[in-house]
Amino acid sequence: MKRLLVTLCVLLCVFAMAACGGAETSYPDIPVTFEPDCPIMAELMSDTPLRSVADAFHDALSALENGDRVLVFLLDGWGWEKFQYHRDMQPFLSSLNPEPALTVYPPITPVALATVVTGVQPDVHGIHSRADRRMNYGVTDIFAEAARLGRTVAYIQGHSGIIQTSLLPILSPDADGLYGSDNEIFENARRHLDADFLFVHFHGIDDMGHTYGPYAEEVGVRMALIDECIQYLVENWGYGTVIITADHGMRRIYGNPYRLGDHGNICHEDMIVPYIITQRGSSNE
Ligand SMILES: [Zn+2]
Numbered sequence: 001m002k003r004l005l006v007t008l009c010v011l012l013c014v015f016a017m018a019a020c021g022g023a024e025t026s027y028p029d030i031p032v033t034f035e036p037d038c039p040i041m042a043e044l045m046s047d048t049p050l051r052s053v054a055d056a057f058h059d060a061l062s063a064l065e066n067g068d069r070v071l072v073f074l075l076d077g078w079g080w081e082k083f084q085y086h087r088d089m090q091p092f093l094s095s096l097n098p099e100p101a102l103t104v105y106p107p108i109t110p111v112a113l114a115t116v117v118t119g120v121q122p123d124v125h126g127i128h129s130r131a132d133r134r135m136n137y138g139v140t141d142i143f144a145e146a147a148r149l150g151r152t153v154a155y156i157q158g159h160s161g162i163i164q165t166s167l168l169p170i171l172s173p174d175a176d177g178l179y180g181s182d183n184e185i186f187e188n189a190r191r192h193l194d195a196d197f198l199f200v201h202f203h204g205i206d207d208m209g210h211t212y213g214p215y216a217e218e219v220g221v222r223m224a225l226i227d228e229c230i231q232y233l234v235e236n237w238g239y240g241t242v243i244i245t246a247d248h249g250m251r252r253i254y255g256n257p258y259r260l261g262d263h264g265n266i267c268h269e270d271m272i273v274p275y276i277i278t279q280r281g282s283s284n285e
Pocket residue numbers: 076077108109206247248
């Protein structure tokens with residue numbers, strides 16, 4: 001019966017195509033921009049990593065459930081290719097052997113941040129654009145899960161929370177005009193190294209990349225600073241699981257001398273980011 005139905009459908013399609021004069025299928029008129037510097041779907045699909053940024057939620061939760069402490073770094077705009085290009089400027093992060101991971105579409109901060117803290121895709125958490133701040137009802141985040149397990153939690157952000165989470169972030173606006181908010185984020189993180197679960201979102205790699213382009217020396221210099229900050233925080237963290245990843249990558253753009261890097265396309269540079277998970281010390285030491 002099923003085979004008969006399939007055969008009928010095929011015959012109907014053949015007749016319909018013949019009646020329309022063959023291949024005159026009409027598609028909606030959607031403009032597609034092919035940027036020469038941004039290889040699109042084919043390259044992305046041929047090199048899709050096994051890891052996803054959603055793993056950060058699941059890895060953190062499973063470590064917390066096992067009684068471990070967890071330190072998460074989200075490095076805004078720390079793309080896989082950007083990391084590889086500036087690898088020598090990040091000796092500590094490089095020594096932790098990052099793996100490539102796929103982020104979510106569109107690869108922009110609120111959408112990916114929501115996936116990192118909930119472990120679910122945008123169609124479930126409901127954040128699809130920079131205008132969305134409130135996640136769908138019933139979606140839990142890693143801060144609520146850590147609190148449910150009775151663990152102490154601190155969430156360090158830059159100048160704003162970006163999306164609504166179950167725990168209000170500790171904000172770190174730029175107070176001195178130096179290094180954007182990165183030095184303030186570092187100071188706030190340093191003050192909360194005793195938390196069982198600490199989540200730290202650095203922004204400078206993205207900010208510098210937008211201004212100078214992802215492969216500029218200025219970006220490498222900021223990466224070196226953040227690499228040192230992370231090394232200090234990890235070495236002073238004591239024992240626990242450390243997870244380091246990014247919300248999205250970045251590609252070089254042309255046409256605006258004040259904005260040389262951007263992200264938001266479904267291409268390799270925007271969609272693939274590094275992912276690190278490592279164990280530091282033990283509770284018996
Ligand atoms: Zn971002």
